[in-house]
Amino acid sequence: ACAGQSSEPEDKKEVQNKKEKVRVANWSQLISEQTNLLVDEEKKFFTNEGLSVEVIPGAGGGDAIKNILTGKADIAFTDPGSLFSALNKGEKLKVIYNIYPQNVFNVVSLKESNITKPEDLKGKKIGVYSLASGTRQNLLVLLHQAGLTEKDVTIVETGLLNFAPLMQGQVDATAATDTGLYLGKQKGLGEVNVMEVKDSLNFPSDFFVVTEETYEKKQDLLKSFLAGYEKSASWMIEHPEEAADLAVKHAIDGKDKENNLEIIKLRNASSVSELTDEKGLGFFDMNNIQEAADLYKKLGLIEKELNMSEIITEELVPKKQ
Amino acid sequence: MKNAKLISFLLFIMLLVGWEAIAKTMSELVLPAPSVIFMTLYEGMLDGYFLPHIIRTLSEVLLGLILGSLFGFIVGILMGEITFLRKLLFPYVIASQAVPKLALAPLFILWFGFGMTSKVVITALICFFPLLENTVTAIQFTDRQKIELFRVLDATRFQTLIRLEIPAGLPSIMAGFRVAVVMSVVGAVVGEFIGGSEGLGAMIIASQGMMDTPLMFAILTLLTVIGMGLYQLVLLIEKKLLKRYTKEKLL
Amino acid sequence: MKNAKLISFLLFIMLLVGWEAIAKTMSELVLPAPSVIFMTLYEGMLDGYFLPHIIRTLSEVLLGLILGSLFGFIVGILMGEITFLRKLLFPYVIASQAVPKLALAPLFILWFGFGMTSKVVITALICFFPLLENTVTAIQFTDRQKIELFRVLDATRFQTLIRLEIPAGLPSIMAGFRVAVVMSVVGAVVGEFIGGSEGLGAMIIASQGMMDTPLMFAILTLLTVIGMGLYQLVLLIEKKLLKRYTKEKLL
Amino acid sequence: MGFLVIDDVSYSYKDAENILRNIDLTIEQKEIHCLVGRSGCGKTTLLKLASGLLAPARGNIYMKESKVLKPSSEVGFVFQAPTLLEWKSVLDNILLPISLKRKITEADRTRAVHLLEMMGLESYGDYYPTELSGGQQSRIAIARALIKKPSMLFLDEPFAALDAITREELQDDLVKLCQMEDISVLFITHDLAEAIYLGDRVSVMERGEIVYRLDVPLQRPRIGELRYDPVFNELCLKVKSVMSGESS
Amino acid sequence: MGFLVIDDVSYSYKDAENILRNIDLTIEQKEIHCLVGRSGCGKTTLLKLASGLLAPARGNIYMKESKVLKPSSEVGFVFQAPTLLEWKSVLDNILLPISLKRKITEADRTRAVHLLEMMGLESYGDYYPTELSGGQQSRIAIARALIKKPSMLFLDEPFAALDAITREELQDDLVKLCQMEDISVLFITHDLAEAIYLGDRVSVMERGEIVYRLDVPLQRPRIGELRYDPVFNELCLKVKSVMSGESS
Ligand SMILES: Nc1ncnc2c1ncn2[C@@H]1O[C@H](COP(=O)(O)OP(=O)(O)OP(=O)(O)O)[C@@H](O)[C@H]1O
Ligand SMILES: Nc1ncnc2c1ncn2[C@@H]1O[C@H](COP(=O)(O)OP(=O)(O)OP(=O)(O)O)[C@@H](O)[C@H]1O
Ligand SMILES: Cc1ncc(C[n+]2csc(CCO)c2C)c(N)n1
Numbered sequence A: 001a002c003a004g005q006s007s008e009p010e011d012k013k014e015v016q017n018k019k020e021k022v023r024v025a026n027w028s029q030l031i032s033e034q035t036n037l038l039v040d041e042e043k044k045f046f047t048n049e050g051l052s053v054e055v056i057p058g059a060g061g062g063d064a065i066k067n068i069l070t071g072k073a074d075i076a077f078t079d080p081g082s083l084f085s086a087l088n089k090g091e092k093l094k095v096i097y098n099i100y101p102q103n104v105f106n107v108v109s110l111k112e113s114n115i116t117k118p119e120d121l122k123g124k125k126i127g128v129y130s131l132a133s134g135t136r137q138n139l140l141v142l143l144h145q146a147g148l149t150e151k152d153v154t155i156v157e158t159g160l161l162n163f164a165p166l167m168q169g170q171v172d173a174t175a176a177t178d179t180g181l182y183l184g185k186q187k188g189l190g191e192v193n194v195m196e197v198k199d200s201l202n203f204p205s206d207f208f209v210v211t212e213e214t215y216e217k218k219q220d221l222l223k224s225f226l227a228g229y230e231k232s233a234s235w236m237i238e239h240p241e242e243a244a245d246l247a248v249k250h251a252i253d254g255k256d257k258e259n260n261l262e263i264i265k266l267r268n269a270s271s272v273s274e275l276t277d278e279k280g281l282g283f284f285d286m287n288n289i290q291e292a293a294d295l296y297k298k299l300g301l302i303e304k305e306l307n308m309s310e311i312i313t314e315e316l317v318p319k320k321q
Numbered sequence B, C: 001m002k003n004a005k006l007i008s009f010l011l012f013i014m015l016l017v018g019w020e021a022i023a024k025t026m027s028e029l030v031l032p033a034p035s036v037i038f039m040t041l042y043e044g045m046l047d048g049y050f051l052p053h054i055i056r057t058l059s060e061v062l063l064g065l066i067l068g069s070l071f072g073f074i075v076g077i078l079m080g081e082i083t084f085l086r087k088l089l090f091p092y093v094i095a096s097q098a099v100p101k102l103a104l105a106p107l108f109i110l111w112f113g114f115g116m117t118s119k120v121v122i123t124a125l126i127c128f129f130p131l132l133e134n135t136v137t138a139i140q141f142t143d144r145q146k147i148e149l150f151r152v153l154d155a156t157r158f159q160t161l162i163r164l165e166i167p168a169g170l171p172s173i174m175a176g177f178r179v180a181v182v183m184s185v186v187g188a189v190v191g192e193f194i195g196g197s198e199g200l201g202a203m204i205i206a207s208q209g210m211m212d213t214p215l216m217f218a219i220l221t222l223l224t225v226i227g228m229g230l231y232q233l234v235l236l237i238e239k240k241l242l243k244r245y246t247k248e249k250l251l
Numbered sequence D, E: 001m002g003f004l005v006i007d008d009v010s011y012s013y014k015d016a017e018n019i020l021r022n023i024d025l026t027i028e029q030k031e032i033h034c035l036v037g038r039s040g041c042g043k044t045t046l047l048k049l050a051s052g053l054l055a056p057a058r059g060n061i062y063m064k065e066s067k068v069l070k071p072s073s074e075v076g077f078v079f080q081a082p083t084l085l086e087w088k089s090v091l092d093n094i095l096l097p098i099s100l101k102r103k104i105t106e107a108d109r110t111r112a113v114h115l116l117e118m119m120g121l122e123s124y125g126d127y128y129p130t131e132l133s134g135g136q137q138s139r140i141a142i143a144r145a146l147i148k149k150p151s152m153l154f155l156d157e158p159f160a161a162l163d164a165i166t167r168e169e170l171q172d173d174l175v176k177l178c179q180m181e182d183i184s185v186l187f188i189t190h191d192l193a194e195a196i197y198l199g200d201r202v203s204v205m206e207r208g209e210i211v212y213r214l215d216v217p218l219q220r221p222r223i224g225e226l227r228y229d230p231v232f233n234e235l236c237l238k239v240k241s242v243m244s245g246e247s248s
C-alpha cells in the first residue's frame, strides 16, 4: 500500500530541499472529502513528485478562481458554474483535470409532499444554499429538463443548514449535494424523495483550473501536481478507511470517523465514471461539458457562447498506467 | 473652508485615479476600475434595476434602526437606572452581540420567516448595542450637582431621567446613534445575505454568483452612499438638538 | 445583592429548562438542546479540540481590538480636534463601515494574505468605528470652563487633549470601547468566515457544513463566553479608571 | 414645636471623621435663621441634611412636625453654585420646579417674569445660562427657588456673587417676600452684616458644632441706615469675635 | 508705560450689544488694582480680555510692552468658579500649571504644600475636589494660581465664598506675597472694603465703562484695624455712592 514511499531520513531531506511549492485554491475549507489532498505528511503523494502543496481555503468556487487570478494560488479547485462565469467575463483560463466527473447535486423533498419527478416542483418553494451557489445553478438544470424555469418556482436562500427549513416545512424541497443529503439523514431527516441532477444532465462537479499564463509557464509543475493528485485519489478510492482515519487529523470537519468514511465513499464514487475507468482519472467528456456550458447560456446564467474544447486540455492529465 | 472642500475633492479625484491605474493592471473579477463601476451604477440606476432593491434595503435599514435604537435606548435607560437589571441582563446582551448574526441567520429564518422580518430583526439587533452602552454611560455619569437639584425639586425618578439625565447625556447618546446608523446598513445587508431574493445584500450574493465584481462594487458604492446619507441626516438632527452643548469658540 | 444573584441564576436555569423543553420537540438540526450543546462543549474542551481554535480567534480578537481601538481613538482625536480632517475623512470612514466586510473578503485576502493579518485587519476595522465616534464626541463636548482654564495655563493643544479632553471624556470613550470589545469578537469570526481553516469562525462554517448544529452552538457559546470575559475585563479597568467620575450615591 | 427642628443630628461623609456633631437647631415659622461659620465647618452639609438631601447618621429632622425623609416640594433651595440647566433658557430654568409638578400656566409665567424683574434681569428671559455673568446666574437660581412659593427656603450663600448694591436690594426684597408669603428661611452667609441685617436669629458653627446663638435684638422693618448703626456694628463684631475663637 | 495696559478696548459677545466700551486701564508693576461694579457690568469679560482669553473687538492690550495675543504662562488666573479637575487630587490640581510646563520637582511639592498651608487646608492634599466645601474649592483655585510664581495675577472674586476671618487672613497673605514676589494684580471683588483694603487703585465699572477711578490714599502696610478707621469707611461709602449712581 505504501509503495514508493521512502522512509530513509537522508533521502527525505534531499527531497524536501528540492520541493517546489504549489498552492491550490480550494472552494471550501480543508474538509474530509478532500483528505487525499491533505495527507502529504503521511503519504508523500506530492513530496514524491518533488512538490510541497499548500491548500488555501475559500468560501465558494468563485473565491478559488479569484485567488488564482490574483496570483495568490496556482491551481483552483472549483466548480463548472464558477468556471463558466469567469470565462463569461473574459478571463483566460485552462481546465486541466476533471476532479469529479459525476454530478453530485440533487433536490430533496419529504416523502409526504410527493415530489418524485422534476415536474412536480412547479409552484413549489425550494431552498438553496445561497443564490451564488452551485445548488441554485444545478436546480435550474434540473428544472430545465422538466421544461420549467426559475419563474415557475420560488427559490429561497437557506444557508448551509438547508435541511432544517425542509424539516420544519418552511420549504417544499431543497437543493443539496450527495454529502449534504447523507449528513441530513444522519441528523434525523426522515423519509425523503431524491431527484438527482445527474439524471437530467450528468456534468462534472469540480475541476482543477489554472490561468493560461500558469498553464504556459508551469507545465512541468502542473504535470507533477496532477500525477501526485491522481495517486492520492487512487489511494483514497482504494483505502477509504485509512483516509477516514487520517481525515480526523487533517480535515476541519473530520471529527467523526464514521462520517468521514461515508463522505469519502461518496466522493470516491463521484471521482470515477465509465470514461475514467477507460482512460484514467481526470479525463473529460468534452461533449458533455460543452452541453453544460450551452445549457448555462440558455438558462441565462452566462451570456457568452463558450467553446470548451479551447479551454479544456487533457495534455497534463496523467495517462493510465 | 472653501479651500478645504477643494482639497477634499482633489483627494477624492486622486484616489479614484490611483484606483483606476491599479485596477487596469488587474482582472476585473478582482478589482474593477472606478469607471467600470460607475458605468454599471449609472446603467443600473437608469434602467431602474437597482431601485426596488434600494427601496427594500432602505426599508429594512430604517425599520431595524428605529426598532433597534429605540429598544437599545430604553433598555439602556433601564440598565442605567437599575443596577439589578444591569447585572441581570448583561450576559444576554453580550451573547446577542458577540455571536455573529450570519451564523444565526438560519435560525432567524426559522423563527421569523424568509420575509423582511428576519432582516429587520437582525438589523435591530445590531443597532441595539451602541445605543445601549452609550445610554447606560450617559445616565450613569450625570453631573451630581444637577442630580441633587432634581432631588431637591422632588422630581420623580422618571422626571429626573427625562428632564435631566437624557438631555445632559444627549451628546453621548447621539454618538451611539451615529454608530448605530452606519451599522444598521451592514445589518440589513448581512440579513439579506441569507434568505433574501430582494435587497442589496441579495444582489451582492447574486453578483458574486455571477462573478460580476463591477456590479458588486456598484452595490457597495450604493451602500456607502446610503450610509453617508443617513449619517448626514443624523448629524443634521444632532446639530439642532445639541446647539446648546458645544464648547464655545475661543480665541 | 445576593438575592439578585440568585434571581439572575434562577432566570438562567429557567431559560435553559425552557430551551431544553422546546428543543426536545425539534430536530437537533434545527435547535439542539442545551444539554447536548453542553456535552459537545465539554468533550471538545476535554480532548483539546477547541483549544487551538480558541487561541487563534482570541489572538485575532486581541490584536484587532488593540489596533482598531487605538486607531479609532487616534483618528477620533484628530477628527475631534481638526474640523477640516473631520470633513475630509468622514466619507471614507463611513464607506469603511457601511460596506459589509464579508463582501470585500477577496480584496482583503489579496492585500493581507490568508493568514492572521486579514482577520486582524477586519477586526480592527470593525472596532475602529465606535471608538472613533465616541472619542470625537467626548472631545467636542468638553466643559468650556475647563478649556478656558487650560488656555489660561498656556497649555498646548496636545496638553489640553491629554490632560483635559481625554480624561474628561473617559466615560464616553470607555462606552465606545465596550462596544468595540464585543464587536471585535464578531469581527474576528467574520474574518475567519472568508476562508480560514483555523479559528472559531472557520469552525462555525465547518460545523454548518457538517450540519452539526450542536457543535455550532457550542462554538457560539464559546464566543459568548469570550465576549463576556473581555467585557468584564474592560469593566474592571473602567472601574479603576472612572472611580472619580460616578455620581455620588444619594439618600 | 418649631417649623423646622433639627434634633441631635450627626453626620459624616467618610466613616472616619464626624463632619457634624450633635446639632440642635429650631426654626420657627417665618423666622429667618442665619448660619455663619468658617469655610469648611459644615454649613452646607447641615443645609443638605435639613432639606432631606442627605440622611443624618444620627438624630432626626422634623418639618411641620413630620420627619424629613426626602426633599419636600414645599421647599426652595439655592445651592452654593448656581446649577442651572445649560440647555434651557433662563425663563425655563426658573419655571423648572413648576414644570416638574404640573403644566405651566400663564400665571406661572407672569410670576417668573416678576421674579426676573425683582432680580433685575427682566431682559434676560430668553438668554441661556452660559451667556450670563456669575452674579446673574446666581440670581436666576434664587428666582428658581422662589417660583413655587415655598414655605421654607434653604439658601446657601445666595448673594455671594453679587455686588453690594444689588445684594442690599435683594436682601430687602427677600425679607419683604418672606413676610408676605410666610416663608421660613435657613440662610447661610459669610457676610456677618448680612446675617445680622436679615436674621431673626444667627447661629455660629465651628468644626461641625453650633457654638453660639444670637437672637438679633433689632426691630423690623430694618431699613438700610441700620447698617451704619453702632448697635448693628457691635453685633457684627460680637459674632466675628466668636468666630475668630476669641470668646470660646 | 505700565505693566499691563488696556488701551481703548471694546468687546461684544453677540454682535448687537457692546459689553465693553472704550476701556482704558493701566496697571503698574506691583500694583494691586481692584475692579468693582454691579453684577453683569462686564468685569469678568474685561479680565478675560486682559489675560488674552478673549480677543478685543477694538483696541489693544499690552503686557510688559508687548501685545497680548494669548494667555501668557507668566500669569495666574482665578476664575469666578473654582474649576478644578475632579479626577485629580487637590495637590495635583494645585501642581497642574507646573506639570503642564515641566516635571514636578520636590521644590514644587514643597511650595504646593506651603500654599495649602497658607490656605488653611494642609490636611486636604489627598482629597478630591468633590469632597471639598465651596470655600475650600475656591482656596485650591487660588493656590493653583500662585504655584507658578506669576508676575501678574488676575483674580475674579477669589474670596467670595470665604468667611470673613479666612478672607481677612488671605487678604493679608496676598498683599505680603505680592510685595515679596513682585506681583501685579487685577482683582475683581464685590466687597468694597476688600477693594479699598487691598487696592492701590480702585476702578468702578458701570455698564461696560469705567466710570470712576480712585487712588487709595492709605499707607502700606495696611493692618487689620484700618478697617474700622473712619477714613477707610468714608472711602467705602464714596465708592458705594458712585456705584449706586449717585455721583454720576
Ligand atoms: N462629598 C464629600 N465627601 C467627603 N467630605 C466632604 C464632602 N463634602 C464636604 N466634605 C467635608 O465636609 C466638611 C464640611 O463641608 P461643607 O460643605 O458642609 O462646608 P461649608 O461649611 O459649607 O463650607 P463653605 O463655607 O466653604 O461652603 C468639609 O471639611 C469638607 O471637606
Ligand atoms: N458667553 C456670553 N454670551 C453672551 N453674553 C454674555 C456672555 N458672557 C457674559 N455675557 C454678558 O455680558 C455681560 C457682562 O458679563 P460679565 O461676566 O463680564 O459680568 P461681571 O461684571 O463679571 O458680572 P458678575 O459680577 O455677575 O460676575 C453680562 O450682561 C452678560 O449677560
Ligand atoms: C463536490 C462539491 N460539493 C459542493 C460544492 C459546493 N459548490 C458548488 S458550486 C460552488 C461555488 C459557488 O460559487 C460551491 C461552493 C462543490 N464545489 N463541490
Ligand SMILES: [Mg+2]
Residues within 6 Å of the ligand: D043, D044, D045, D080, D156, E133, E134, E135
Ligand atoms: Mg458651603
Ligand SMILES: [Mg+2]
Residues within 6 Å of the ligand: D133, D134, D135, E043, E044, E045, E080, E156
Ligand atoms: Mg463675573
